[in-house]
Amino acid sequence: MPKLLKLLFVLVATAALAASVSFAQMNVAEIVGVVTDPDGDIVVAVTVTATNTATGLEASAVTSQAGEYRIPELAPGVYIVSAVAQGFKQAIRLNLALHAGEQTDVKLSMVVGEPGTGVRCRSL
Numbered sequence: 001m002p003k004l005l006k007l008l009f010v011l012v013a014t015a016a017l018a019a020s021v022s023f024a025q026m027n028v029a030e031i032v033g034v035v036t037d038p039d040g041d042i043v044v045a046v047t048v049t050a051t052n053t054a055t056g057l058e059a060s061a062v063t064s065q066a067g068e069y070r071i072p073e074l075a076p077g078v079y080i081v082s083a084v085a086q087g088f089k090q091a092i093r094l095n096l097a098l099h100a101g102e103q104t105d106v107k108l109s110m111v112v113g114e115p116g117t118g119v120r121c122r123s124l
Contacts, residue, residue, distance in 0.1 A: 030072040033106040035083055035091075042067025043110055046085040050096075053078045076100045080107070092108050093113040106118035 035046045046063040050071050061069040081093040088110040098104055 026101040027076075027077055028073045028098060029094070030070065030103050031079070031081065031098070032068070032103055033083075033107050033108060034067045035108045035110060036067060037088075037110055037112065043085055043088065046083050046088075046098065046108075046110065048081065048083045048108070050074060051080045051082070052072045053080060053095075074098055081106055083108045083110060085110060089114060109123060 022082060029040055031048075031050055033048070035043045035048065037043055043065075044063055044065055044067060046067075046069070047060055047103045048063065048071065049058055049060040054077050055075070057075075059071050059074060060120045061071045069103045071123045076098050081096055084093040089112075091108045091110045093106060093108065096104065096106065
């Protein structure tokens, strides 16, 4: 009988842990995307930053060799997404609404120019 009780306890504890992990993951959102230039070519080594407009908290990622980025575990809310890279104008996406449990694809296009200037864009 004690072995059966131990097994039952382990099964219940494992199920509770799995449920809590799943629930925690559902309370966050993430942004994924690719950064390109006006010709559609990928841009590598771009720093993409998501800023929560209500809290000011920021999270960043750098694009891969494929021009892709991923910013996980963001609190739901409204964000400003910006992309910065040497030799390009800053690309800015305003008022991006993130919802719990969702992955939002934000493709950004960067324009060649002075890094200090910004270009508003929308996701493609």
